């Protein structure tokens with residue numbers, strides 16, 4: 097693949113002598129080399145974004161939306177090729193990758209529609225002689241930092257609302273998956289994005305991040321990634337009192353009640369856990385099943401897991417691709433060994449997968465007899481490991497589900513409406529799925545509470561992150 101020039105500043109693609117190699121996690125073969133940028137490139141990108149902000153913000157919402165509509169169209173037209181690139185650098189099965197590209201495009205469409213709907217407010221004053229207005233205005237230059245697990249949708253979920261709101265952007269993608277980012281920026285360029293509005297710097301995370309953090313011209317940092325890095329960004333943003341939008345880690349519980357449709361619960365639990373090989377911030381990390389349905393649930397779950405096909409994401413019929421790197425495999429192994437040492441039973445899987453491929457594969461694994469002190473019940477595994485515990489009492493299940501510093505997504509399976517509402521209200525999570533494990537949608541506010549983040553992405557709420565609300569008070573003549 098040709099990515100000679102991967103840094104995009106003020107409308108120009110550049111290369112650098114220093115490069116970084118992108119590998120295919122299924123084969124461990126090199127795929128491309130991209131420029132390894134740092135402080136100097138980030139400073140230039142911020143300066144370009146600041147200059148472009150002056151004119152981009154003055155354009156009407158309708159003018160800005162025209163470019164986003166075009167980008168949406170171009171992305172959909174190219175979804176299959178983009179999906180192949182995504183699978184090659186990230187590993188997920190091609191059908192999931194194409195689905196992600198289409199999902200990524202849906203954010204461009206939604207925010208193209210929203211661009212001309214940034215309404216203000218007219219507040220009735222308590223004084224006759226005054227008029228009070230609220231005007232939404234773009235925040236300014238945005239620093240966007242994205243992870244490797246959803247290399248396309250995590251980018252458009254940030255930059256589409258930023259651009260629609262009238263902000264300009266400096267984007268830093270994850271080093272494992274810069275190619276999808278380059279392709280998205282190429283699409284925006286082709287769609288007619290003016291120079292400097294979107295800038296891309298691949299390279300040294302710390303140098304790029306620190307330059308964004310120490311620049312007073314970057315007014316907002318929008319980040320998706322680990323809670324640890326999110327906390328670092330939060331601390332270091334204090335000097336300039338930057339706005340922050342943080343989408344961080346999760347530790348999602350699934351609660352299967354005794355009145356659940358078990359076939360549906362099994363299929364959806366599997367889809368939640370093993371989509372993207374468990375490398376999803378909202379994927380099920382622990383499952384609580386009511387004692388009365390435990391046997392049926394476990395039996396059906398084991399049968400279905402046995403049918404999952406591991407392999408190269410580009411191969412026909414693959415359900416589970418590789419993990420992103422060796423560290424990810426190690427984390428799964430550590431969680432498994434810790435659980436086994438503390439008494440868990442390995443119901444299926446439990447080993448690295450060796451199907452004649454060099455990549456980072458692990459078998460889809462189910463654990464039973466798990467206890468609350470096990471690592472897997474307390475930390476994000478980010479891999480294909482599913483611990484199943486039983487419960488008898490609704491309140492106990494809810495208390496266990498809430499007993500974590502994370503608060504991104506939680507799921508419940510029940511056919512009783514009043515229980516669904518009661519439990520959804522009690523769960524301390526930003527997102528609750530009732531008989532649904534696919535909550536992400538361009539039109540809905542996605543985001544965590546507690547240590548899973550601040551702010552929302554998606555819907556009109558996602559646009560609010562990129563808008564300041566200016567209050568204007570007008571004294572009237574009598």
Ligand code: NAP
Pocket residue numbers: 241242243244245246250268269270271299300301302304305306320321322323325326328342343344345346376377378476504544548549
């Ligand atoms: P990560 O290690 O936090 O990295 C995320 C991004 O931050 C990467 O581009 C990384 O670049 C960069 N980064 C790291 N240190 C930085 C610094 N000091 N300054 C600026 N940038 C820095 O997370 P990850 O392993 O890529 O992603 C997995 C995590 O993301 C999981 O915890 C997952 O739950 C979370 N996630 C959350 C959501 C959500 O919506 N809440 C969605 C997806 C993923 P380098 O790799 O070069 O360091």
